[in-house]
Amino acid sequence: MADLVTDVLRRHAEDAFADELAALAAQDDRPRPERWRLSPWAVATYLLGGELPDGTVITPKYIGPRRVVEVAVTTLATDRALLLLGVPGTAKTWVSEHLAAAISGDSTLLVQGTAGTPEEAVRYGWNYARLLTAGPSREALVPSPLMRAMADGRIARVEELTRIPADVQDSLITILSEKTLPVPELGTEVQAVRGFNLIATANDRDRGVNELSSALRRRFNTVVLPLPGSLEEEVEIVTRRVEQLGRSLRLPELPRLPGGAEEIRRVVTVFRELRAGLTTDGRTKVKTPSGTLSTAEAISVVTNGMALAAHFGDGVLRAGDIAAGVIGAVVRDPAADQQVWREYVEGVVRERDGWKDFYRAARENAR
Template sequence: MTTVDSAPTALRPHAEEDFAEELRALAAADDRPRPPRWRMSPWAVSRYLLGGTLPDGTVISPKYVGPRRVVEVAVSTLATDRALLLLGVPGTAKTWVSEHLAAAVSGDSTLLVQGTAGTAEEAVRYGWNYARLLTSGPSREALVPSPVMRAMSEGVIARVEELTRMPADVQDALITILSEKTLPVPELGQEVQAVRGFNLVATANDRDRGVNELSSALRRRFNTVVLPLPASAEAEVEIVARRVEQLGRSLDLPPLPDGVAEIRRVVTVFRELREGATEDGRTKLKSPSGTLSTAELISVVTGGLALSAHFGDGVLRADDVAAGVVGAVVRDPAADAVVWREYLETVVREREGWKDFYRACREAAA
């Protein structure tokens, strides 16, 4: 007979749960001024994202590897009355940064609106419990607050993911909220006023320009911070290794250090194809149609780690990552396959110490 664990472990804990000890240590050591309803000062929020060591020896792991000023501008924006828009190509950690900002500032990253083509205005404003509505008419008891309305009432951070994927009329529901800091409820002749501490973090990616582009009126309500791609191969290796290690722990996969060399090769492939040139700049390359983002890199390496754990010897090798690399590069079977073959034969084949990677990728693409 199978028994069900009464307290299962979450596959992907929220940031405030996964990094609870770090947040507690930072809050305890933080003696700087805090904006209304913030769990810690802007300095401590920045330290939480960028990492460091506290005076008591507590190590704060970096959540974002990139320019310090980007994080400082993002955090300081949330301490003002302007909303924050994190902009960048897919895979630049916009969602990750958004979640950790909300966790550090408010202790709750779950007040989230996920933007899609089908997102309704109720997801931003409010909806109704139709059973109560039909029984007793419009009332506060029948009203179902959106995550944004809850954040306004509680004075905390709300998050909107993929803002430009939402229909334009749904986006514009944010204008009054962000400019007047109120949310009218005309059915009740009332309004919800934002409590001090409320703010909003939205994300959008550069590749979505033209899907549902932001109106100039809405864009003016945001301070836009662009998250760049990792500046160097070593920075990208560090990001991938750290994130895969975190994912691996939650999936009971083997430790990552044995696979760092393989991660470096995959990072090299992604960066060269993304930038259209080899690392030494001597060979120009065609770029595939996909973004080859850091997020895709993490997915490829995590998949390879699972392969090595369950069907190999637990050490990440070329055979484990080859299929993932080919799948990430060849999105368009016609055009991308040509780009990949050319790269494989002219660059990978001739590169010293890459014979195993060349062979594995040839087999994966066959």
């Protein structure tokens, strides 16, 4: 079983960072809300990183404003649910998972929101074989992740809340306001015990898909996760996540991969300039493409480049390994984005000192 856990492609946060969570719990002498594994202070330290009195280093899981994390954590200690809002790629899912792991020791009580998410995924369903055999009963009932979280006093998660149909969204209102989930078929209900709360995520870009009703929105405290504030901050985020993914995929480590730091900075620079419509020196305006060019996409581009360098190159990460990924991220709408990319390459990349290799790779991959 241990081998299976270490061989999984992506471990849950509570497993991947079990040592850090245990070290925090051992030295955490601050008040903890009921059924929380850590105090709010320790949860924030787990997300933001730091060094414990015994010298244990807690790696940062989120790089951004400390106040954003503190507000998110304290919200979960109240009777209001937490809505993490932001553009795609601002680490909403990542923060949600790590909050649940630190507070409940379990980040798996998850409902993935889609246009086809049924009400049963939020409330409960039935084992139809048992239902037909013996009728409605506790044994035939299949609890949703939210029902299980309510019963156990843990944190539940709902991803992409605004993608869920409006009538299914509104089934959360009773859960969040009354802390109760009625089961009329059995003439009973499940009441939430202390420790239960809900973290939902939603994208700014999804506004208007299935906009939250005012009644439901009032049940949430909304925390907006911003884009990285500086080039250095975004480079650090990408570097850390690429290193984690590289270890999982058993790719060469960045410190041992020549050119890794330089190419990460180059990818992040391209993405930030095209997002902002302005070069980093503030001198040249550029057109913005239709895509989001998020930090998550930058991580994907660099990770793919590392795989190319490792499996089809000489192990050195070069401009040619990342150029195709950058173009794929930028050119989502061939009719509009192709011209945006061409103008950026010819007007900015071509004139930039030290970028001749990337300019050549961009031209070759665009053919």
